[in-house]
Amino acid sequence: MNELRPDPSNTVPTETPDTATGPDDLELVARSQAGDTSAFNELVIRYRNRAYAMIYNMVRNEQDAWDLAQDGFLKAWKSINRFRGQSSFYTWLYRILMNVAIDSLRKKQIEGGQEFDDQIGLHNIAPGAATAPKSEMEPAERISDKEIRQRIDEAIAKLSPEHRTAIVMREIDGLEYTEIAEQMGCSLGTVMSRLFYARKKLQALLKDVYETI
């Protein structure tokens, strides 16, 4: 069962626990529902890396991701009795974590008065047009992994919370359109539209990166 990873080409596992020994998730969930914090602690150990990485993909800040992962797990604990086992524990947790991350992004957007213009640079670009001139770089000019991550962080940070969520869910977490739509509470058409503009903007910002590696 791998509901979150239907695309085998996706290289990012989304449901495999960080540690896979000991009792299964459902047993730990049942014990957590009975108030056993040690069982919940075991679930946290299993999924904390994945949760942190997923949130980091959204917020692009280590401290924020750490804090929000805590908030997400705390919310999961508070609502653990609502988990009915209709999906895997991680699928259920994923939704909570994603909502925590989106709420944080929206809050920051409001507090900072920041507006994301996902249409920036796209007004004069036809949907099928190339987004930036191709540039050739010498090997000496090739950018390091650290620089690449920094460029990706900066580019994703320029997306609106909705577009960021869509691109992270699709490209990094490997969710299907229907799953993204369900998680984001929008239509399939909206998901595809968000993906279109998110990709366009990222292509414009990262063209020189993916053309040189």
Added chain:
Amino acid sequence: MKPFEEQFTAWVDGKLTDAELAEFEKQLAEHPEAMADRNDALKLGRLLRAHPPVSEIPNPDFFNHQLLQRIEAEMPKPRVVEKKQWSFWSIPGLAWAGAASLIVAGALFATMIPGGPKHLETSTYFAQVVENWSTDPNVTASTVYDPKDQMTVVWLDGLDYIPATYALNK
């Protein structure tokens, strides 16, 4: 019919059905850059997946420790019913002691005082001589109560004299 953006996205992700793909390919003639843009989108996807920003959470043990502390702080505290040690000086203790004292006093009053409570009904005195004795073995002390005059007489037999300080002042 879906907007071009939606069809393009589904095309990039390989989600078009055969019929949709055939329909979409007819539109590609109007979008000559679409194929290059699709390749760019695929490269972008590979770039994002190849560079996951982080794989491990910093300070994992502290993460769990702090989380458990927050969970415990959020959990409703079970109401601890303290079993108090019985203490004489507690209010119930004093009440019980008082009640017991009243009962004992009443019993003593009823059994040991000559005439008992009936006697008090006609007395205006608040004090009654219950017992008398002398520290001098040569002196015997006794009391006599006169109900007629409602008076108690203390009789000291064998006393040579009464010290001046004990003399009644008229």
